Amino acid sequence: MSKERVFTVTEINSYIKHIIENDILLSHIHVKGEISNFKLHGSGHLYFTLKDADSRIKCVMFRGNMGKLKFRPEDGMAVVVRGYFSIYERDGQYQFYAEDMAPEGTGSLYKAYEQLKKKLSDAGWFDAGRKKKIPYLPQTVGVVTSPTGAAVRDIISIIQRRCPCVDILLYPVLVQGENAEQDIARAIRFFNEKQNADVLIVGRGGGSIEELWAFNEEAVAQAIYESRIPVVSAVGHETDFTIADFVADLRAATPSAAAELVVPDRHTLESRISQYRQILNASMNQLLQDRRARVEKISKDNVFRHLERKILNLNQTLDTLDKYLHFHINGILKEKKSGLEKNMEKLEILNPESALSRGFAYIKDSTGSRLITSIAQLDRGEKAVLVLKDGHALVSIEEIHRSQP
Numbered sequence: 001m002s003k004e005r006v007f008t009v010t011e012i013n014s015y016i017k018h019i020i021e022n023d024i025l026l027s028h029i030h031v032k033g034e035i036s037n038f039k040l041h042g043s044g045h046l047y048f049t050l051k052d053a054d055s056r057i058k059c060v061m062f063r064g065n066m067g068k069l070k071f072r073p074e075d076g077m078a079v080v081v082r083g084y085f086s087i088y089e090r091d092g093q094y095q096f097y098a099e100d101m102a103p104e105g106t107g108s109l110y111k112a113y114e115q116l117k118k119k120l121s122d123a124g125w126f127d128a129g130r131k132k133k134i135p136y137l138p139q140t141v142g143v144v145t146s147p148t149g150a151a152v153r154d155i156i157s158i159i160q161r162r163c164p165c166v167d168i169l170l171y172p173v174l175v176q177g178e179n180a181e182q183d184i185a186r187a188i189r190f191f192n193e194k195q196n197a198d199v200l201i202v203g204r205g206g207g208s209i210e211e212l213w214a215f216n217e218e219a220v221a222q223a224i225y226e227s228r229i230p231v232v233s234a235v236g237h238e239t240d241f242t243i244a245d246f247v248a249d250l251r252a253a254t255p256s257a258a259a260e261l262v263v264p265d266r267h268t269l270e271s272r273i274s275q276y277r278q279i280l281n282a283s284m285n286q287l288l289q290d291r292r293a294r295v296e297k298i299s300k301d302n303v304f305r306h307l308e309r310k311i312l313n314l315n316q317t318l319d320t321l322d323k324y325l326h327f328h329i330n331g332i333l334k335e336k337k338s339g340l341e342k343n344m345e346k347l348e349i350l351n352p353e354s355a356l357s358r359g360f361a362y363i364k365d366s367t368g369s370r371l372i373t374s375i376a377q378l379d380r381g382e383k384a385v386l387v388l389k390d391g392h393a394l395v396s397i398e399e400i401h402r403s404q405p
Contacts (some may be wrong), residue, residue: 017087024084061098070112078104131249133229140167141199144187147172151255152203158259175204181217188223203234215242234258357391
């Protein structure tokens with residue numbers, strides 16, 4: 001027996017892997033089939049089987065490629081997958097490594113659009129009951145769009161022409177390409193944080209579904225849904241519908257139409273104000289005439305006249321009572337004055353000073369602190385003070401004579 005080289009299992013699998021990976025057909029190929037055994041692993045990698053009526057292929061799509069898909073694959077979905085074949089050396093099993101995927105018979109963007117539309121519709125984001133009213137005459141309009149192009153020029157031009165008193169705040173954003181949806185969502189949130197606009201116009205000019213795709217992203221839809229400021233979507237042309245259109249509080253067919261919807265025409269506004277002024281003046285004049293006629297009617301009514309007579313009678317009674325009150329008050333005052341005069345006379349008679357002026361005198365003890373009112377308070381030889389009208393004198397008691405009872 002000739003001596004031949006013996007290979008390990010690993011070497012064989014590596015060799016076969018090398019052959020498959022370097023095959024021109026198998027290294028870059030599109031395969032169509034139906035997805036089954038779909039499993040999205042916690043690592044973010046996607047594992048599934050691609051099958052047709054007679055055969056199956058094990059497939060894997062790594063997280064980096066999975067994150068680029070615009071739709072979510074599902075079991076039973078017919079797809080076209082681009083990628084390459086290789087060997088998973090550990091199991092010795094060949095499998096297809098998917099790099100991109102699209103629903104068969106329709107574009108992946110359209111499929112993603114339909115999936116997100118259904119998801120948000122089921123969640124109630126499109127419900128008419130949650131949509132906010134657009135203010136009739138906003139003071140400030142916020143505009144979220146590209147700073148270049150016809151859309152922004154049309155919006156600014158129409159608003160300034162229709163209502164020059166309205167301020168415009170432009171937040172320039174990317175409207176297509178990588179991260180455009182994050183840029184748009186960030187602008188909407190900025191206006192809500194600052195609360196510096198009464199209504200927002202969010203949009204861009206027309207284009208293909210790829211060019212409009214930023215307005216079909218969930219990030220933009222969520223920012224519009226959460227906005228406390230009313231949002232008018234203005235994406236593309238009249239026939240273009242995006243997810244943003246369904247979530248927005250009002251959809252405008254074009255950016256120009258959005259500008260016309262958010263501000264009234266100045267001349268129309270002036271005309272309406274003039275009409276309201278005429279209506280108000282006419283209403284006020286009619287109201288005054290009605291009130292004047294009512295007052296005149298009431299003034300001629302017998303009830304009113306009776307009330308007037310009653311008021312006059314009460315006024316007359318009040319005047320009589322006022323005179324009576326004054327008469328009695330004067331009588332009381334005279335009576336009190338007479339009594340006061342009599343009391344003054346009595347006080348004058350009782351006043352010691354008055355008695356002194358008539359020749360009377362009174363005696364105090366020698367210290368002048370005690371009034372002598374009885375002969376029993378005096379002794380012979382004692383000193384006393386005699387008080388007269390114009391002075392006093394020190395006297396000596398020589399004799400004491402008591403009155404007989």
